[in-house]
Each structure stands twice: as C-alpha cells, then as structure tokens.
Amino acid sequence: MSRIAVGLSVLLLALLVLAPLAAAAQDQQPEATEGAQAGGQEPEAVAPAEPGEEGGGEDLQDIDELLRGESEVLAGEGYSYDPGSRRDPFKSLLVATQAAEFRGPRPEGIPGLLIDEVMVSGIFRTSQGYVAQVQSAENEKSFLLREGDQLYDGDVVRITDDEIVFKQIVQDPTALKPFREVVKTLSADQP
Numbered sequence: 001m002s003r004i005a006v007g008l009s010v011l012l013l014a015l016l017v018l019a020p021l022a023a024a025a026q027d028q029q030p031e032a033t034e035g036a037q038a039g040g041q042e043p044e045a046v047a048p049a050e051p052g053e054e055g056g057g058e059d060l061q062d063i064d065e066l067l068r069g070e071s072e073v074l075a076g077e078g079y080s081y082d083p084g085s086r087r088d089p090f091k092s093l094l095v096a097t098q099a100a101e102f103r104g105p106r107p108e109g110i111p112g113l114l115i116d117e118v119m120v121s122g123i124f125r126t127s128q129g130y131v132a133q134v135q136s137a138e139n140e141k142s143f144l145l146r147e148g149d150q151l152y153d154g155d156v157v158r159i160t161d162d163e164i165v166f167k168q169i170v171q172d173p174t175a176l177k178p179f180r181e182v183v184k185t186l187s188a189d190q191p
Contacts, residue, residue, distance in 0.1 A: 091174045113151045115166045120186045130159035
C-alpha cells in the first residue's frame with residue numbers, strides 16, 4: 001500500500017472513533033439546561049467534577065430525564081401497551097365465556113352455512129381460480145365456494161389445491177381478535 005492510502009485509512013479510523021465521542025460531549029451539556037427549563041425551573045450551575053470524583057452532573061441529568069418521562073406518562077404520552085397474543089389483563093378470569101348463539105332462522109344456501117358444519121368434498125381449479133365443493137352436515141346439500149364468499153359466521157379467505165382457509169367471527173368478548181382462522185383440508189379418506 002502506498003503512504004497516501006495508509007494515511008487516509010488512519011484518518012478515517014480516527015474520524016470514526018472521535019465523531020461519536022464529540023457528539024456525546026455536545027449532547028450532554030444542552031440536556032441539563034433543557035431538562036431544568038422543561039420542569040419550570042431555572043438552570044442551576046453545576047460545579048464541574050474534580051478529577052478524583054465521579055461525574056456529579058450526571059445525577060442531575062438522570063433526574064431531569066426521569067421527571068420529563070413521568071410528565072409524558074401523566075399527559076398520556078410516551079407509553080403504549082401491545083398485548084400481542086396475550087389475553088387482556090383487565091378481563092376477569094372468573095366470568096365464564098358463553099358460546100356464540102345465532103338466533104333466528106338462517107338464510108338458505110351459502111349465506112346460511114356455519115363454518116364448523118361444512119366438510120370439504122372436492123377442490124377444482126378453474127380459469128378464475130380455485131373452487132371448493134363443500135357439503136353441509138346438517139342438510140346434506142353440496143355447495144360451491146369461491147374466495148370472498150360470505151358464510152353465516154365468517155367468510156372464505158383463500159382456497160388452495162388441498163385446503164380452504166376461513167375467517168370465522170368469534171363472539172367472545174375476552175378474545176383479543178374478533179375472528180379466528182379455520183383451515184379445512186381435503187382428505188383422501190372422505191367418501
């Protein structure tokens with residue numbers, strides 16, 4: 001390597017090491033005065049730490065940061081809760097969940113089918129996509145389903161060459177999501 005390349009490498013390395021240190025030193029001083037002004041107080045003079053002492057100004061900065069965070073929480077900002085797939089901690093565990101009750105007569109045809117009552121008897125590929133033949137266990141009729149068809153308690157999300165994916169509406173107030181995914185597969189042992 002030439003001397004110029006070595007010199008540039010050393011210079012870049014020095015910049016990479018010193019730039020974060022310089023930025024941290026500049027950020028520390030304004031934070032102390034901003035934190036005191038945000039709290040409605042005038043900035044106090046902080047004596048510089050002696051070489052043998054640990055940084056005395058850092059404690060005040062930490063306190064100001066905590067107070068600023070506390071005021072954000074009290075104002076309704078700065079905190080959010082993402083339950084993920086966990087249950088709601090504010091729902092009682094003692095209250096029994098009731099099964100979904102569908103009242104009244106169901107409509108005829110596909111809009112009257114319940115997802116739990118259908119059995120997949122065949123899946124066909126057409127020029128418009130897949131079509132599934134399902135049979136209702138209750139009245140032993142056969143129906144053809146396409147993606148997007150609405151059933152009594154959900155709808156058809158996706159049809160592949162060997163399964164149907166439904167989005168079933170859940171009538172459980174303790175559930176995190178108002179629906180669940182139900183997959184019905186085409187099995188070879190069905191008549």
